[in-house]
Amino acid sequence: MLVGYARVSTTDQDLTVQLERLSQAGCEKVFAEKQSGTTADRDELQRCIEFVREGDVLLVTRLDRLARSVLDLHVMLSALSGKGVGFRCIDQAGVDTTTSHGKLMLGILGSVAEFETDLRRERQREGIAKAKAQGAYKGGKARIDAQRVNEMLADGTNPSAVARALGISRQSVYRLMQPSG
Known part of the structure; x- marks a missing residue:
């Protein structure tokens, strides 16, 4: 059975587009999610790996949809290989673990994918450092309402x-608790 996995980061x-490509490639079952590239928090990827059986082939459109680091890639491929499952990329036709x-x-x-991620991260750090030096970087907006946290704590x-x-x-x-006293 051909099983597909599609992912976008946000x-x-x-x-x-990914779902259409996987369908055209003959995938009978497709797992899809909108989640960051880190593997630990991708529930659909975990379901996909649990679902595939010996003789199945997991398809993705591009390698970076599955993993962003060589270590994560090898861990996942080892898990698939241990189950007797192959792996292929549609856009990188040479990638076929069979x-x-x-x-x-x-x-x-x-x-190469890991190298690109490292370069992107390095450019981002350089840009932030430059913005901080110019006084233009204020950091990300607060995602947690600290006042609400402390109000709830004060209410018991x-x-x-x-x-x-x-x-x-x-x-x-x-971390947000106001010191008492």
Whole structure:
């Protein structure tokens, strides 16, 4: 069975092109999500890896849809290989773990994808440093209402309940707690 996986990084991006390409490639089942490239928080990817069975082939449109680091890529491919599942990229036709040539291409392209991510991160850090030096960088906007956290705590709500109610981590609650006394 051909199984597809599609991903975009943010909720305002569109999955349509990837879904169409995977369907055209013959995928009988497709898992899709709008989530960052880090593998730990991608529920649909985890469901996909649990779903595939021996003899299946997992398809993605591009390698960076599956992994952004060589380590993550190898961990995922090892998990797939251990289940007897192949892997292919539609746009990088040479990437096919069912062939020796494809395995070589996969290693090369995985390294290039990680290199591009590192370059992007480096350029971003340089831009932020320059903006800070010019006094133009104010940081990101606050995502958590610190005043609301402290109001709830003052009303007697415990930190765990505050975290659940606001959809944040307990650590964030503790970090924002105003010192008493």
